[in-house]
Amino acid sequence: MAQVTLKNVAKVYDKKIRAVEDVNIQITDGEFLVFVGPSGCGKSTTLRMIAGLEEISEGTISIGDHVVNDVHPKDRDIAMVFQNYALYPHMTVYKNMAFGLMLRKLPREKIDKLVRDAAKLLDIAHLLDRKPKALSGGQRQRVALGRAIVREPAVFLFDEPLSNLDAKLRATTRTELKKLHARLKTTTIYVTHDQIEAMTLGDRIVVMSDGRVQQIDTPLNVYKRPANRFVGAFVGATPMNFLEGILESADGRFFFVAGETARIALPAEFSSALADHIGNTLSLGFRPSAMREASPADPQDERITLRTILVEPLGKNADVSCEFPDGTHVLARIDAREDFPVNADVQFTLEMKHVHIFEPGEFGANLVHPPADILAPAAV
Amino acid sequence: MPNPPTPTRVKPSTLAKTLGRAVIVALLVLLALTFIFPFVWQILISLSALTDVDLLTQTGFPPALQPENFITIFQRVDLARYFFNSFFIAGWVTILQVITCSMAAYAFSRIQWPGRDKVFLLYLATLMVPAVVLMVPNFVVVLKLGMFDDYSGLILPSAFSAYGTFLLRQFMLTVPSSLDEAAAIDGASHWRIFTTIMLPLARPGIIVMAIFAFLFNYNSFFWPLIITKTANLRVLPVGLLQFESSYGQETPLIMAGSLLAMLPPIIIFLVLQKYLVKGIQLGAVKG
Ligand SMILES: Nc1ncnc2c1ncn2[C@@H]1O[C@H](COP(=O)(O)OP(=O)(O)O)[C@@H](O)[C@H]1O
Numbered sequence A: 001m002a003q004v005t006l007k008n009v010a011k012v013y014d015k016k017i018r019a020v021e022d023v024n025i026q027i028t029d030g031e032f033l034v035f036v037g038p039s040g041c042g043k044s045t046t047l048r049m050i051a052g053l054e055e056i057s058e059g060t061i062s063i064g065d066h067v068v069n070d071v072h073p074k075d076r077d078i079a080m081v082f083q084n085y086a087l088y089p090h091m092t093v094y095k096n097m098a099f100g101l102m103l104r105k106l107p108r109e110k111i112d113k114l115v116r117d118a119a120k121l122l123d124i125a126h127l128l129d130r131k132p133k134a135l136s137g138g139q140r141q142r143v144a145l146g147r148a149i150v151r152e153p154a155v156f157l158f159d160e161p162l163s164n165l166d167a168k169l170r171a172t173t174r175t176e177l178k179k180l181h182a183r184l185k186t187t188t189i190y191v192t193h194d195q196i197e198a199m200t201l202g203d204r205i206v207v208m209s210d211g212r213v214q215q216i217d218t219p220l221n222v223y224k225r226p227a228n229r230f231v232g233a234f235v236g237a238t239p240m241n242f243l244e245g246i247l248e249s250a251d252g253r254f255f256f257v258a259g260e261t262a263r264i265a266l267p268a269e270f271s272s273a274l275a276d277h278i279g280n281t282l283s284l285g286f287r288p289s290a291m292r293e294a295s296p297a298d299p300q301d302e303r304i305t306l307r308t309i310l311v312e313p314l315g316k317n318a319d320v321s322c323e324f325p326d327g328t329h330v331l332a333r334i335d336a337r338e339d340f341p342v343n344a345d346v347q348f349t350l351e352m353k354h355v356h357i358f359e360p361g362e363f364g365a366n367l368v369h370p371p372a373d374i375l376a377p378a379a380v
Numbered sequence B: 001m002p003n004p005p006t007p008t009r010v011k012p013s014t015l016a017k018t019l020g021r022a023v024i025v026a027l028l029v030l031l032a033l034t035f036i037f038p039f040v041w042q043i044l045i046s047l048s049a050l051t052d053v054d055l056l057t058q059t060g061f062p063p064a065l066q067p068e069n070f071i072t073i074f075q076r077v078d079l080a081r082y083f084f085n086s087f088f089i090a091g092w093v094t095i096l097q098v099i100t101c102s103m104a105a106y107a108f109s110r111i112q113w114p115g116r117d118k119v120f121l122l123y124l125a126t127l128m129v130p131a132v133v134l135m136v137p138n139f140v141v142v143l144k145l146g147m148f149d150d151y152s153g154l155i156l157p158s159a160f161s162a163y164g165t166f167l168l169r170q171f172m173l174t175v176p177s178s179l180d181e182a183a184a185i186d187g188a189s190h191w192r193i194f195t196t197i198m199l200p201l202a203r204p205g206i207i208v209m210a211i212f213a214f215l216f217n218y219n220s221f222f223w224p225l226i227i228t229k230t231a232n233l234r235v236l237p238v239g240l241l242q243f244e245s246s247y248g249q250e251t252p253l254i255m256a257g258s259l260l261a262m263l264p265p266i267i268i269f270l271v272l273q274k275y276l277v278k279g280i281q282l283g284a285v286k287g
């Protein structure tokens, strides 16, 4: 059991490629922390620096109370599960799991007990004599997991361990990982590009892009209070809708004006946060679920009018593809109903408490619902 | 609806196929005969009397068979000793090369050290230098080290091979690096990773490399010729040279001797053929 601390960590490849920049994270003991971000954003590099497989170019990493920058991987008290599992092809499942213990010169009986206990826990006891070649993808994944847990390390490191499984197996394994963590309570650092995996597994999520940490927060906070436009767009099962426009003020109220297409009145709660941005170009972001069909009671200036193109019924809800007159695409998730008009102009209302306003640019900060304090560790 | 092809359309196409195959087989047979011809010729000569050799070119077959040639060669020279020497030297060279090349290949493919890839290029560059050019400097070194006319002088200069290193390095590059990383986290040192992970996984490559090394050194002629003078140290090709003198060549005996000398490589090839093919495929396509 250990906490892991990253301080101003950076990685420079070949003296010029800055793959990871200024990462500061405090991972508490027993926490399940998930790094998530698009491919190439530096997740694996960060994980590999924690593992000791990649030199730390700048900053320090501590595991427990020790700075491990110069500590060999085998002495960091970690275990890692690789995306391709990295099982030793010429060894049986038993030997794969026992290898690390044998190198640590544990007594034979102890090794045997550890391996068999772990195999039982993971339901692979009947596979111990097989070679990896004779296993299915899911079984290999379990063996890789088994090899990690027999070592009883202070920290588990996972690099996309589920991405080679099919969708169904991925979902069940996800649940099992979560259970396993609840049982072992070992500090876990998990890398994935799949935001659903991140949301479901993580006590906290680290959203990365371009080698930088964009937000560290609980899954719910990342979803509800994205630190910037990138996070808003990346996290969530359905992508966030964005409108580009200018902030105007009239009669003491603020309006978001997207050219000819929309003029949306903003609630009074936004005023203090937006006061400095009058006349600026900003973007308005809202998830499909923040939209509903307008009812007569909704104020006219909180509505937007969209042309509906396609309706996809999902059961309780329906996804409606719509367009503004200028062609900007918007997805709305509404309560399903039978006779929803397609190819018609329909008025929608935005639920303002779920609407975000970002500064311009891909990483424009969230002005109206910023994360409370992005560096606070989660209470565990 | 896809229609099943009608019989009338099938026939010409199968006919064309059969014809095509026949042409290919005929060409291959022709090619095989071309390759086999020198061997048949060699066998015929090895069974002829010296005086009949010239006749062979006209008749195509010796007037009288003389299989005693195969006994004569053992009586005239110490052929058994030459066999032993050839095996002994090629065997040791192979063992040493497997050790040195696999270790070097590991260092070139798995360990990061400054200037590694440049040094490797330098190694590759030595492959471009013809062996003849190195003959004299090597000779001087061996002489100075007191290894002239000794097994050590026959074995040690070939104990390392840039080609073998290259072959094994390429092979090792196909082993996913996550395997050694997992092993490193498991607590394995480089030596441990090399012996328990890399060597077993590189086995097909090592077998190929070993076969090449053995065959090449088993056949070597010029270096053993210049580095030895004692009769006891002669290898097969050098030993057979005794049937060639200023009075002329005893061609049937040379042919008989070299025929016997050729047997081991042929047997090795036949026995290990599947490794050779597999190894070459593995090396080329990725493990
Ligand atoms: N060994 C390397 N040499 C040079 N650049 C690398 C190396 N490994 C990764 N990179 C670069 O670093 C960046 C981050 O890579 P990585 O951490 O693997 O991303 P992720 O795991 O998030 O997909 C990428 O741009 C990648 O090209």
Ligand SMILES: [Mg+2]
Residues within 6 Å of the ligand: A040, A043, A044, A045
């Ligand atoms: Mg990665």
